[in-house]
Amino acid sequence: MIRGFFRLIGLFLLVIGFLSLVYDGARTIADQTLRITRLGELWNDINQASQQSFQAMVEGVSPLLWNSVMKLLLNQPAWAVMGILGILLMLLFRPSKPLIGYSRN
Numbered sequence: 001m002i003r004g005f006f007r008l009i010g011l012f013l014l015v016i017g018f019l020s021l022v023y024d025g026a027r028t029i030a031d032q033t034l035r036i037t038r039l040g041e042l043w044n045d046i047n048q049a050s051q052q053s054f055q056a057m058v059e060g061v062s063p064l065l066w067n068s069v070m071k072l073l074l075n076q077p078a079w080a081v082m083g084i085l086g087i088l089l090m091l092l093f094r095p096s097k098p099l100i101g102y103s104r105n
Contacts, residue, residue, distance in 0.1 A: 003093045010089025017082030024079060039081045040074030 020037060027035040043051045058066045073081065 006089050006093040010086045010093070013082045013086030013089065017079045017086055020082060021079035036077045038075055039078045042078040
């Protein structure tokens with residue numbers, strides 16, 4: 001059941017990544033310049049207060065973690081981050097292969 005839940009989350013992340021890629025492509029075609037939505041911009045557009053509270057929480061644990069890792073992650077294209085996380089979840093929680101020579105009766 002947990003495996004299915006995390007696979008569902010991975011599938012949703014893949015869908016969000018694909019929709020973000022289509023959105024960036026449509027904006028690029030409309031503006032005739034390369035337009036990429038960064039993960040930090042997307043998160044800020046959805047809910048700015050949660051991003052600020054998450055930043056305060058991470059900086060409370062380690063300011064170096066926010067400045068080095070999280071800023072780097074938030075500056076990446078949203079479609080790439082969501083797609084990679086979705087693929088990782090789908091691969092990590094895939095169903096196990098059936099054993100050869102054993103019956104499950």
